[in-house]
């Protein structure tokens with residue numbers, strides 16, 4: 238009998254571990270806390286189970302009745318809410334290792350999934366406890382299983398908001414350039430018109446999409462330039478269908494007209510936005526549509542194409558990106574943090590944060606983007622701030638990232654759901 242009850246106890250313990258819940262209590266003593274809005278010197282944080290239960294000046298913790306708390310000294314560290322990556326592709330790896338076309342057409346899905354598990358670990362280790370993963374790029378619905386493996390505690394990784402296959406207008410996307418006599422698998426799902434679009438949106442939601450992603454434009458113009466794809470009415474239909482289920486629609490949009498259609502169609506965030514204009518950004522500001530600028534992706538791709546950064550002058554594409562990003566800031570557009578990581582190495586997510594500063598934002602504003610602002614824009618009610626009753630997703634970094642953004646790379650501790658990540 239005793240043996241059986243021990244087995245039962247083990248089973249219960251295993252169950253708790255495997256679903257990723259912590260029953261522990263931690264008293265975290267950093268030098269300061271950035272709570273998602275502002276920095277507070279000398280604040281501490283108490284975590285119980287998966288939640289934050291107290292945060293405030295260290296003097297408030299003197300009469301701590303709960304003596305079972307494990308104390309974690311984080312001298313010289315700033316404690317931040319777990320960082321939220323706004324635009325990742327865990328199923329892609331840097332294009333200078335393997336071009337995108339070859340990843341989609343030549344790599345087995347099992348290979349891509351094996352890589353994705355490593356990418357998930359590297360992301361969490363770097364302090365990014367949540368990712369909005371915007372499309373598997375040809376790896377079908379494999380993000381659904383990856384997310385489940387993380388949530389079930391089988392592999393370490395960030396909590397995931399997933400887009401599954403994403404939606405493209407027929408003929409617009411890639412890989413392209415093959416004989417018209419053969420059907421080449423595409424990096425997202427083709428669908429057009431009333432019935433087909435409604436079906437595709439509902440199918441992706443049914444299989445696990447948290448967010449519906451569309452490509453509002455793509456490089457299919459006569460000269461290979463970015464041109465709009467879906468009609469405004471098609472976008473409205475997608476948005477309305479997704480919204481019925483409580484899900485947002487977001488858009489890849491790089492051209493001026495693609496951006497305009499995505500905004501008018503009701504998309505909540507625009508990804509890239511390279512050809513935005515003051516008028517377009519004003520429209521975004523008025524309608525509360527956020528911009529996820531993906532500065533690091535353009536920077537990486539330009540370097541893959543041969544630009545020697547720091548040695549050679551900036552290519553037109555980069556100069557233009559600086560200009561339009563500045564216009565978005567001037568117009569007061571909500572700025573998400575999201576780098577299109579996967580184009581460059583997973584775990585190097587901070588590259589986008591550094592570039593946001595390089596292109597004109599203050600480090601504190603970048604930290605807000607990557608925490609409280611992304612949480613609000615992505616409808617993550619209990620994340621992005623260090624507040625009582627919020628989920629205990631926390632990152633301790635050495636130094637002062639609110640003054641020197643690259644300090645976010647000096648990660649000392651990562652906690653997700655009240656559980657400390659260890660290799």
Ligand SMILES: [Zn+2]
Nearest residue numbers: 324326371577
């Ligand atoms: Zn992307």
